[in-house]
């Protein structure tokens with residue numbers, strides 16, 4: 001009985017500390033009295049918990065607030081540079097590693113190419129090298145780092161820290177978290193890349209004040225992160241959000257790497273667009289792309305297609321518009337099904353701007369229930385190209401903020 005009582009007491013203390021830290025993060029600078037009012041915790045509890053947070057260095061006193069009679073209160077705010085986190089955005093052709101502070105600001109970052117490597121040992125070796133480089137460049141002791149967060153494409157088991165299946169490399173069951181935690185002596189947390197980006201948008205991007213939103217990542221593959229009632233959905237076996245494998249009405253029987261045909265990924269992912277553009281250029285149907293690439297088909301990338309569209313190239317404009325319409329079509333399913341408040345779109349293809357967004361928005365308007373689109377926001381993600389790094393770092397921040405006392409000694 002006594003043991004249960006003690007455990008319970010410490011759990012409540014942990015929850016109180018977490019609640020207070022979240023309030024300081026989202027509402028600071030804020031007075032202890034205001035925290036007490038917002039949380040319903042008595043002033044003595046707020047005081048002892050904030051003392052603990054200040055001792056950990058997570059919270060500091062700043063400035064002086066408005067007095068409601070009596071002595072003016074000192075305000076509390078997050079101490080964003082007390083600690084740092086490493087965020088790893090593992091792509092399919094390269095890895096971007098950044099260091100962020102507690103507010104998700106990136107302090108330094110580097111990108112290393114995989115150079116055609118695909119074996120887990122090689123890829124993990126390059127990622128480990130990139131992490132080592134940013135840590136060394138920072139000149140800071142490992143003690144200043146709270147952990148390493150990482151987004152990986154495909155199926156990921158975040159509880160076990162295992163990449164279950166990464167289709168671009170065709171690997172299965174790679175124990176990523178264990179490997180890096182042994183290598184760097186830091187906690188490591190991993191999840192699916194699109195889910196991680198949704199998390200970043202929730203904490204630091206456009207979705208801060210939103211509980212129901214859909215994050216679509218369109219890059220080499222197409223994935224998504226789904227927030228429902230403030231919770232990030234992972235599904236029964238971590239497969240929620242695989243919108244890239246929704247069947248589209250193209251009836252071309254185009255094979256997808258998942259083994260099925262006519263998936264959204266075959267019509268709107270970066271590689272799908274490049275493939276269509278290269279084939280058209282080879283047939284002489286995309287003269288401007290052929291010219292811009294100096295006849296080298298491999299040089300036709302998503303970026304080049306966007307450039308050609310900006311120069312008025314009919315083929316490229318049509319290609320991006322068609323991709324946007326397929327995406328909009330798939331998103332209308334999501335909108336009818338989940339009634340999100342916001343649809344955020346990130347990843348390389350989202351850089352196609354209006355050429356792609358026009359089709360997306362028109363198809364959504366054509367195919368969604370009017371009620372579900374009356375107040376919806378549809379637009380690019382707030383964190384841009386850094387979304388993957390910041391989101392990955394947030395995996396660690398989420399754990400820190402949900403239980404700051406884990407760092408008490």
Ligand SMILES: [Zn+2]
Nearest residue numbers: 245256258263
């Ligand atoms: Zn598929």
